[in-house]
Structure formats: C-alpha cells, structure tokens
Amino acid sequence: MAGCERCGANLGRFAHDAVCPTCRAGTALSPRPARLAPAVWMWSDRTAATALASRDLATILRAYRVANGLSQEALAALLAYDKSYVAMIETRKRTPGDVAGRRHIARALGLPYHFLGVTDPDDADFATLIQFGDSVVRLAEVARQSGRVVEAVNELWPLVARLEARAAEGRLERDTLLLLASARLSLGVSLGTVLPEERLTGAAAWTGKALVLARHLDDAEFLAGTLRMHGNELRKAGRLQAAVARLESAAAVAVDDGGRGAAFALLARAAGEAGLPDRFATAIDECRTRMETASGHEILLNPFTLREIHARGLLALGRVNDALAVLDRTAGDPAAPQWRVIERVTTGEILAAGGERVGAEEALIAAIATAERRRLPHQLQRAIRAARKTGLESARASGRAALQRLHSLLAPAASRAQHASTNSP
Known part of the structure; x- marks a missing residue:
C-alpha cells in the first residue's frame, strides 16, 4: 500500500490520489454530531x-x-x-x-434523507465521502480501542447512513460495498461496547449485516474478521450456540496466525459461557500457541487479555479455585483501556465467588469508576449484577448511581433538559 506524499501515512484502499485525506483537509476529517x-x-x-x-x-x-x-x-x-x-x-x-x-x-x-423521501442535498460530494470513508473507519477503530467509544460511534454513523442510503438505491459498486461492510462492522462493534445489555442485539444485528456482505466480497481476511466480530457480539447478546458456531468458522477461514488466535480467544470466552469445557480448553491452548507464533499486535493475543478470558471461562464452568489461581499470575498491561475495566469486573466476580468480599468490592468499585469514565454501560451492568448476587450493597449502589448518570449523559439534549426541569425543586 502506497504512502501519503506529505506525511508518509498509509493510504486507504479507496484513496484516489497520492495525498491522504487528513493532509488534504488540514483539519479533522469531519465535525462530530452534537448528540449520540x-x-x-x-x-x-x-x-x-x-x-x-x-x-x-x-x-x-x-x-x-x-x-x-x-x-x-x-x-x-x-x-x-x-x-x-x-x-x-x-x-x-x-x-x-x-x-x-x-x-x-x-x-x-x-x-438519512432518503427515509423521508428526499435526496441528500450534498449528493454531488459522495465521491469525496468515499475517499474519506476508509480513513473514518480506521480512525473510529483507533478511538474505540483507546476507550473513546462514543466518539467512534459519532464518527461512524453519518458515513453508514450515507452508504446505506446509496445501497438502498442500488448505487454502490464493489469497492463501496466493501466500505459499507467495514463501516457496518465497526459500527456494530462500537455499539456493542457502548450499548446497555438489553440492547446488545442491535450491535449483533449490525455485525450480522456486515457478514451478509462479507460472504459475497471474495476477501478471506475480511470474512474471517467479520465472522469473529459477529460471533463476539452474538455472545454478548446471549446467543451462545450461534456465537460458538461463528467463531469456529472464523478460526477455520482465518488467513494467518494472528486472526486465527483472535478467533480462538473469543471462542474460549463463548465456550466457557456456553458450558462447553472441552472446546474451552482446546481454544485456550490454541490461543497460547498463536500468541507465540503470530506477528503483529492483535489486541486479543495479549497476556493480560488472555488471562482475563481464561479466568472468566473457568468461573463460568464453576472452577472458582482454578480461576483464582489464574488471577494470581502476572500478565503485564492491557492492550486497550477498556480491558482494564473488563478485567476488574471479572476479578470482582471471581473473588466474590471465592468468598473474598472485601477484595471483590474493591475490584467492582474500581471497575465502576473506570466504566463510567469510559462510558461502558454493559460493564456497569455486569458489576451491578455481580454486586447484587453477593450482597455487596455499597458496590451495587455505586454502580446504579453511575449507570443512571451515564444514561442521562447519553440521552438527547432535549430529554436531559426535560428531566432536569421535572426533577428541579
């Protein structure tokens, strides 16, 4: 892939000239919508x-x-x-x-304008949107992995809306369909991080829509990644058998050890939650093998991440002492900020299951504080659920207050104002 003549950055697959969109614009790619x-x-x-x-x-x-x-x-x-x-x-x-x-x-x-029966007045600028589109998806992924998930959604949804409108009119060529599939996938994964648990089926639906296109685009690497992400969103939405099937397919079609190892990491998580000990053990072993042989920096092939996945799976399988032993191992730093939250919630659940109530409460309260700051409602819900099961009322109250603040923050501006006026003395 060629680099930008000005800054040397990799150009997206949809770039039409030798200068990247960021250098050409000289500013941020696009203004973010005011509301999520x-x-x-x-x-x-x-x-x-x-x-x-x-x-x-x-x-x-x-x-x-x-x-x-x-x-x-x-x-x-x-x-x-x-x-x-x-x-x-x-x-x-x-x-x-x-x-x-x-x-x-x-x-x-x-x-999107077409939902109301009118055309987009900026229709003539669609070619420019396509050139910027690949960079928008990549920057949204960077934002998501660095913990700025709301920002990622806000960057992605205008792009998805424009592409969906074109797709509905049958006006997308193959490369643009690949961009749409990438944007659908990224939006689904981002929504799967920021949506509360009761709405996670929406995230799975968007990764599923990406998979529909991926199966027809003759790109094995993209297909493997889409299967992997869709399987994980299905797991989060509670559709465990479907998740296991998708993740096994992802491991089978992966083109390199990095992709294969990432698929096994997510398969281990799904198999543990589904109560499949043999598949869980095999997936963990495959993950460790791929962590030694994979090139690159796959976020799931990280000692910190793998320790959390291993410990959580053991807990799901009822092996609390083994899970505690895994937590005692040194694993370095997380590959992305949200994994610190995920690991703290898992730690709290395991310590609570092992009867270590003080440590469990400390872990959950730490997770709650970080989850609120990172705007991760379903992790807050996990922490609240763990606190409720074990009677850790201080952590539960802290989590419920944080979740209420977060829901208020993510509500429309008009709704927030109405809520404030209703509750004012």
Missing part, C-alpha cells in the same frame, strides 16, 4: 427500524419521541416548530410536502 442518541436509536432499536422502513413521517416522529423520551413539545423545540404543528403531523392532519421541510426534519433529527 440519533445514532444509537437508528441502528439498534427494532421499533425504530420498523418505523424508518415505513417511510411514514408520522410513524417516524412518534417512534423517535418514544425511543428518546421526548414530549411533543420537546420535539417541536428540537425542530423549531410549534407544538400544534408537530401534533398535526403525527395525526396526519398535516404533511410537509416540500423538499426543504423534509430535509430540515432529517437534518435536525440526524436521519
């Missing part, structure tokens, strides 16, 4: 997906309000409309038929 909520709503909520597919403005507005906890008055303020006008739209007594009005609604709510 539209992205999370559009790409993870089944009711929202049904509403958007209807292309009916009244249905879409009602679903948007319900999903984001907004009154008609709050939505009217967001759209800069009178409340009575919003009410008439929702009851189909009025329908904005002009293109400008529908574009205004799409822009204000962060929705």
Whole structure:
C-alpha cells in the first residue's frame, strides 16, 4: 500500500490520489454530531427500524419521541416548530410536502434523507465521502480501542447512513460495498461496547449485516474478521450456540496466525459461557500457541487479555479455585483501556465467588469508576449484577448511581433538559 506524499501515512484502499485525506483537509476529517442518541436509536432499536422502513413521517416522529423520551413539545423545540404543528403531523392532519421541510426534519433529527423521501442535498460530494470513508473507519477503530467509544460511534454513523442510503438505491459498486461492510462492522462493534445489555442485539444485528456482505466480497481476511466480530457480539447478546458456531468458522477461514488466535480467544470466552469445557480448553491452548507464533499486535493475543478470558471461562464452568489461581499470575498491561475495566469486573466476580468480599468490592468499585469514565454501560451492568448476587450493597449502589448518570449523559439534549426541569425543586 502506497504512502501519503506529505506525511508518509498509509493510504486507504479507496484513496484516489497520492495525498491522504487528513493532509488534504488540514483539519479533522469531519465535525462530530452534537448528540449520540440519533445514532444509537437508528441502528439498534427494532421499533425504530420498523418505523424508518415505513417511510411514514408520522410513524417516524412518534417512534423517535418514544425511543428518546421526548414530549411533543420537546420535539417541536428540537425542530423549531410549534407544538400544534408537530401534533398535526403525527395525526396526519398535516404533511410537509416540500423538499426543504423534509430535509430540515432529517437534518435536525440526524436521519438519512432518503427515509423521508428526499435526496441528500450534498449528493454531488459522495465521491469525496468515499475517499474519506476508509480513513473514518480506521480512525473510529483507533478511538474505540483507546476507550473513546462514543466518539467512534459519532464518527461512524453519518458515513453508514450515507452508504446505506446509496445501497438502498442500488448505487454502490464493489469497492463501496466493501466500505459499507467495514463501516457496518465497526459500527456494530462500537455499539456493542457502548450499548446497555438489553440492547446488545442491535450491535449483533449490525455485525450480522456486515457478514451478509462479507460472504459475497471474495476477501478471506475480511470474512474471517467479520465472522469473529459477529460471533463476539452474538455472545454478548446471549446467543451462545450461534456465537460458538461463528467463531469456529472464523478460526477455520482465518488467513494467518494472528486472526486465527483472535478467533480462538473469543471462542474460549463463548465456550466457557456456553458450558462447553472441552472446546474451552482446546481454544485456550490454541490461543497460547498463536500468541507465540503470530506477528503483529492483535489486541486479543495479549497476556493480560488472555488471562482475563481464561479466568472468566473457568468461573463460568464453576472452577472458582482454578480461576483464582489464574488471577494470581502476572500478565503485564492491557492492550486497550477498556480491558482494564473488563478485567476488574471479572476479578470482582471471581473473588466474590471465592468468598473474598472485601477484595471483590474493591475490584467492582474500581471497575465502576473506570466504566463510567469510559462510558461502558454493559460493564456497569455486569458489576451491578455481580454486586447484587453477593450482597455487596455499597458496590451495587455505586454502580446504579453511575449507570443512571451515564444514561442521562447519553440521552438527547432535549430529554436531559426535560428531566432536569421535572426533577428541579
């Protein structure tokens, strides 16, 4: 892959000239949306997906309000409309038929224009979007792996929205379909980190949509990575047998030891949770072997990560003493910040299962503080669940307060303001 003439950075597979988009722009790739909520709503909520597919403005507005906890008055303020006008739209007594009005609604709510029956006014700039697209995906991955998951989602969702709109119109060529698959996969994995547990099926749905394309793109490495990530999101959503099947396929089609080892690491986790001791043991052994032979810096082939996966699997299989022994081993530093949170929650669960309540509470409270700072709601939920099971009320209260603060932080601005006014003295 050629490098940028100015900075020497690798150019994305979709680059059309010798200068990378960052050097050409001289600034950040794109402004980030002010709110996370539209992205999370559009790409993870089944009711929202049904509403958007209807292309009916009244249905879409009602679903948007319900999903984001907004009154008609709050939505009217967001759209800069009178409340009575919003009410008439929702009851189909009025329908904005002009293109400008529908574009205004799409822009204000962060929705793809085609869902409201209008074209994107920036359609002529689509070729530029494609050139920037690969860099957006790669920078979002960097943000996610460094713990800035909300930032990753905010970077990805406008790109996915534009590409999905083009795909719906049948206007994507093969290279652009590969970009769409990459963006779907990255968005799904990012959502799988930032969404609470009850909505993780949304993350699995997006990695699954990436897999649909990956199976037809004749790129073995990308297919293996997509199988791996989809399998992990299925595991997080509780679909353990499907997860094991996907991860075994990922290990089988991987093109190098790094990819194969990463697949075995995730397979070990899924097999442990599914209560499959033989598959778990085999996967752990394969992981250790690949950690010695793989080149590169695969995040899952890391002593710290592997120790957490091994210990958690042993706990899931009821082997608490063995899990405690694994935790006692020195494993260096995590490959990414969120793995410190994951490891602390696992440590708390194992110590609690072993009767070490003081150490368990300390580990869980440490995990809660970091999970809130990193905006990882499902890790907070894991910590709360572990504290509840073992009667560690101080950690449980700390986790519930942190989760409430985090939910408030990730809510739409209008919803936060409404909540604050409702609860003010």
